[in-house]
Amino acid sequence: MPRLLNLLVLVSLFGAILACALPARDLYAADVGQLSNPPNPEQSAEFFEKQVRPILVARCYECHGPEISNAKGGLRIDSRAALLKGGDTGAAIVPGNAKKSLLVDAINYGDTYQMPPKRRLSVEEVAVLTRWVEQGAFWPERSVRVGAARYWPLV
Numbered sequence: 001m002p003r004l005l006n007l008l009v010l011v012s013l014f015g016a017i018l019a020c021a022l023p024a025r026d027l028y029a030a031d032v033g034q035l036s037n038p039p040n041p042e043q044s045a046e047f048f049e050k051q052v053r054p055i056l057v058a059r060c061y062e063c064h065g066p067e068i069s070n071a072k073g074g075l076r077i078d079s080r081a082a083l084l085k086g087g088d089t090g091a092a093i094v095p096g097n098a099k100k101s102l103l104v105d106a107i108n109y110g111d112t113y114q115m116p117p118k119r120r121l122s123v124e125e126v127a128v129l130t131r132w133v134e135q136g137a138f139w140p141e142r143s144v145r146v147g148a149a150r151y152w153p154l155v
């Protein structure tokens, strides 16, 4: 009987370890943009509105936003089309290829540009934008309702 008890303890321990390890692995995969199942449009929209757009608005719009008549570097960062067209240097993003994207290079303080110039994005913010580009740089046609709140006015 004690053996059976031991076995039970072992099995539940193993289960607990698995339960802890699995979400951590998922998170890691998400961070480096290696999800085996690409997100569906609804998830992409939610990811964009909750995580991507707030970073762009807070950290890039000051110089590349819609209110700026003479966007810095000729680059507007307020639509997917503007990013594909790019600025003086050419396309700012190559959807699906973060390594070839000028924007990703710039937020990593690469050789050509260091953006935002004054204060670097956090590691988490860089990871969010990198994953967004890596997954195709989804940009909803219209701003979408995420959860109960409406995030941004129509753009």
Ligand code: HEC
Binding pocket: 055, 056, 059, 060, 061, 062, 063, 064, 072, 073, 074, 075, 077, 086, 087, 088, 089, 090, 092, 102, 103, 106, 107, 113, 115, 116, 117, 118, 121
């Ligand atoms: C304080 C102003 C400012 C902020 C904020 C800023 N930028 Fe810039 N950005 C510039 C200037 C100025 C240039 C042009 C640099 C040059 O030509 O040497 C530029 C150029 C760029 C370019 C190159 C455009 C091209 O084609 O030449 C990219 C990409 C870029 N910025 C991305 C970003 C991103 C992404 C953010 C937000 C995370 C950001 N920038 C925030 C001022 C800013």
